[in-house]
Amino acid sequence: MDGKRREMLKAGGGVTLLSLLVAAGWLRPGDAMAADWNKAAFETKSMDETVKALGGSTPAQSKDITFISTPDIAENGAVVPVGVTSAIPKTESIAILVEKNPNMLTATFDIPPGTEPSVTTRVKMGQSSNVYALVKADGKYYVASKEIKVTLGGCGG
C-alpha cells in the first residue's frame, strides 16, 4: 500500500516536471531550429545528390536564370559576390552551389509569393570553379551555371 503511494507520487512528480520544462521552453516539441536546416543537403558532394536531398529530380538547363553582379574573375575567394535572378514563373526557391567546394550546396533561399526571385549574397570559394544556380519553380528544377576564376583561395591559400 505504502509502496504504491510512493510510485504514484513519483509518476505524478515526473509529469509535472516534464510539463514545466515544456512550458519553460526547455523542451520544445519539434524544435524549429533543428528541423529547418536540411543537414543532408548541405553535406552532399555532387549536383545529383544535392537535388535529391532537396527532394527533386535531375534539373533542366535554363536560360531564364541569370547571374547578376557576379564577377568572371574573383580576386579574393573568401568574398565572391553571387547574385541569382530567375525569370521562370512561380519560382519557389533558389539555391547556390559551388562545384569544387568541399560541400557543394552553399545556400538555399525560399521565395514566398510577393518576393522577387532574385537574391544576392557573398560566398567563399576554395578555387576556380563552376557556380550553379538551382531554381525550383512550380515543382520542377532548373539550373544554370557560370564559371568563376579565383586568383586567391578562400581557405587561407
Place this chain on the structure above:
Amino acid sequence: MADPMKIRANVVGDSTEVKVLMSHEMETGQRKDAAGKTIPAWFIQNVTATHNGKTVLSAQWGPAISKNPFLSFKFKGGAKGEKVQITWVDNKGDKRTDEATIG
C-alpha cells in the same frame, strides 16, 4: 551576444529592396589553427526576413557563405515607415533579431 546587423530597406518602384550585413565569423570547420587542431564550424544556418508579420524570405545557409554575410533581396509592397525584421540562427543555437524602418 553577436553584434547588431546593418539593415537598409528602401522603396524602389513598387517593391522594397532590403540589404543586410550581418556580423558573424562563419567558420567552416575546415580550417586548422596554429596548433593543427581543427577550428569547429560556427556559421549561420537560418535567416528569416519578415514584413508586417509575413515572411518575405527564408534561407538556409551552409558554411560557405562569406564571413560577415551580406544578403540582398526585394519584395513587393512595403511602405515608408514600416518595419522589416531579420532573424538569424547559427549552428550553436545563438540567434539575433534586428529591425529596420523602410525609408
